[in-house]
Amino acid sequence: MQIHYQETTKDLLARIDIHEKYGARNIDQWTTETLRPRPDMKILDVGCGAGKQCFLYSDYSQRKADITGGDFSNELLDKARAQNAERNDNCRFMFLDFNKRFEFADNTFDLVSSAFAIYYASNLDFTFGEAHRVLKPGGRLFVTGPLPENKKMFYDIIKEATNKPIPPMPGSSRFKGEIYKTIEDKFSKTELLTFENPLTFPEVAPFIDYVRASLSEDRKLWTSMFNNHDEYEALIGEIEKVATRWFKRDGKLAMTKVVGGILATK
Numbered sequence: 001m002q003i004h005y006q007e008t009t010k011d012l013l014a015r016i017d018i019h020e021k022y023g024a025r026n027i028d029q030w031t032t033e034t035l036r037p038r039p040d041m042k043i044l045d046v047g048c049g050a051g052k053q054c055f056l057y058s059d060y061s062q063r064k065a066d067i068t069g070g071d072f073s074n075e076l077l078d079k080a081r082a083q084n085a086e087r088n089d090n091c092r093f094m095f096l097d098f099n100k101r102f103e104f105a106d107n108t109f110d111l112v113s114s115a116f117a118i119y120y121a122s123n124l125d126f127t128f129g130e131a132h133r134v135l136k137p138g139g140r141l142f143v144t145g146p147l148p149e150n151k152k153m154f155y156d157i158i159k160e161a162t163n164k165p166i167p168p169m170p171g172s173s174r175f176k177g178e179i180y181k182t183i184e185d186k187f188s189k190t191e192l193l194t195f196e197n198p199l200t201f202p203e204v205a206p207f208i209d210y211v212r213a214s215l216s217e218d219r220k221l222w223t224s225m226f227n228n229h230d231e232y233e234a235l236i237g238e239i240e241k242v243a244t245r246w247f248k249r250d251g252k253l254a255m256t257k258v259v260g261g262i263l264a265t266k
């Protein structure tokens with residue numbers, strides 16, 4: 001399956017910022033408590049974006065773990081490298097397309113992780129085969145992604161505003177099923193962990209910022225809902241009307257991020 005989707009630096013960073021500002025819980029803490037990255041580990045983060053998870057592991061391991069982030073967006077890699085320099089850190093960032101062979105020898109890493117990224121792979125069997133190959137025996141894979149119950153309020157508001165079906169989300173529609181199954185078939189031990197983060201928006205405006213960073217024209221995920229910029233703006237206007245109605249009714253806009261973490265051992 002070919003997924004025509006692309007992340008943009010601006011939209012990704014806007015969403016991360018909103019999760020941090022309005023969320024009650026911290027996904028980074030959950031991630032490090034689950035993985036406890038140690039100073040002696042060799043780690044690969046696939047679809048690293050601007051380096052969020054790499055820097056998290058680096059801090060947790062007192063800058064001692066050997067960390068590589070791979071992504072196919074040169075723009076995001078540049079961002080990650082700039083931040084690495086600013087932090088005076090020693091993470092490595094390299095071009096990696098997870099639909100192609102990973103340029104590493106067999107049995108290289110203690111941990112391969114991928115946060116909200118690898119489930120876009122066109123051939124799950126191939127990509128998770130690569131993750132398995134580059135892991136050392138006993139090494140762990142950790143893949144996070146949205147579960148079907150994720151952000152229900154967000155989708156309900158969009159449904160009410162548009163009367164159109166929500167396009168199938170490459171993450172949540174496959175995470176618990178196809179992706180879990182692919183990993184389970186390859187690894188010796190696999191489990192599904194969950195993390196819930198309630199986000200409360202005290203006004204409509206930051207919710208609309210979140211909608212724009214999710215539905216953004218540039219991400220090409222939602223193009224079944226609009227054909228051009230004017231239609232896009234009209235759609236956002238409709239969503240804002242519904243959100244404002246819900247806000248008046250409930251006094252807030254509350255949406256829960258429901259994240260799955262597949263943890264597997266080679």
Ligand SMILES: C[S@@+](CC[C@H](N)C(=O)[O-])C[C@H]1O[C@@H](n2cnc3c(N)ncnc32)[C@H](O)[C@@H]1O
Nearest residue numbers: 007047048049052071072073097098115116117
């Ligand atoms: C939602 S972002 C998550 C980024 C980062 N892990 C984070 O949590 O901030 C998804 C990432 O997957 C990357 N990506 C999408 N398709 C890819 C591919 N075929 N190979 C490598 N990276 C890819 C995007 O460029 C983007 O950085």
